[in-house]
Amino acid sequence: MTATTTPSIDDRTGSLGVPAPRRRRRDRGVDPIPWWLVAVGAIVALYFILPTLFVIPMSFSEATTFQFPPRGFSFHLYENFFTNPAWLTSLGNSFLVGILAAILATVVGTAAALGLHRLSGRLAGFARTLLMISLVSPAIVIAVAIYITFLQWRLTGSLVGYVLAHAAIGMPFVLVAVTSALGGLDPKLSLASASLGAPPLRTFLRITMPLISRGIFTGAIFAFVTSFDEVVIALFLRSPTFQTLPVQMYNSVTVEIDPTIAASSSLVVVAVTAVFLLPLVVRRKKKS
Numbered sequence: 001m002t003a004t005t006t007p008s009i010d011d012r013t014g015s016l017g018v019p020a021p022r023r024r025r026r027d028r029g030v031d032p033i034p035w036w037l038v039a040v041g042a043i044v045a046l047y048f049i050l051p052t053l054f055v056i057p058m059s060f061s062e063a064t065t066f067q068f069p070p071r072g073f074s075f076h077l078y079e080n081f082f083t084n085p086a087w088l089t090s091l092g093n094s095f096l097v098g099i100l101a102a103i104l105a106t107v108v109g110t111a112a113a114l115g116l117h118r119l120s121g122r123l124a125g126f127a128r129t130l131l132m133i134s135l136v137s138p139a140i141v142i143a144v145a146i147y148i149t150f151l152q153w154r155l156t157g158s159l160v161g162y163v164l165a166h167a168a169i170g171m172p173f174v175l176v177a178v179t180s181a182l183g184g185l186d187p188k189l190s191l192a193s194a195s196l197g198a199p200p201l202r203t204f205l206r207i208t209m210p211l212i213s214r215g216i217f218t219g220a221i222f223a224f225v226t227s228f229d230e231v232v233i234a235l236f237l238r239s240p241t242f243q244t245l246p247v248q249m250y251n252s253v254t255v256e257i258d259p260t261i262a263a264s265s266s267l268v269v270v271a272v273t274a275v276f277l278l279p280l281v282v283r284r285k286k287k288s
Contacts, residue, residue: 054068080260100163102170109171114208143235174219178216225275
């Protein structure tokens, strides 16, 4: 009579030596975001969105003054905006100044980014810091400096003065965007073009500019939005014959109580949001 041995059962392998299924640990990612950071981000986002949640409903109110919750439903504020010559003229001035300032800022900012990309050392760092100083300086300081300078040049209240001032504050955004695009550009492509006999201008138009076009376009959008929404410098440069939409909106609150500002603010929010979302939609369609 032979003794039969029963196979051992291990806690880790299960019965008859068959490995037992392990409990999968929850994948939390490489760097999980803490809950308090999510809460802070939500509070900050709500802080920026909250004024829009009040302004847009007020733009459809029947009231002739500022009132929340809005009373009734009407389009008379939008009708007043599109029929009042003062609002339409200031809107046209803002678009004109924004487009011209964006073009000038894009040309100067792209040229500065290309020049600084080829430089190195302290000189390049000092020049880049000097060109970016308007991003960290208070708006009132820049406005006073521009007003004093343009007053001597007799550019206050003129289209040229608005374009030069807004291009100066929009150029750093173009510089940042184009510099970022140049960081991913292979310098061997320009060397290959030069070795084949192409002049620098043709190399830039045929090779460099198409490869950094996304950065140029992004910088131009930021320059236009910055000019379109700028109010501090515009208040210093305004004149009775030429003023932009932000100045008209400022006057409708300080000089007269005009609820049309609710409609104009809603249109500006929608327009700026569309300008920022349009490149994202086009990029997604190209990828798909």
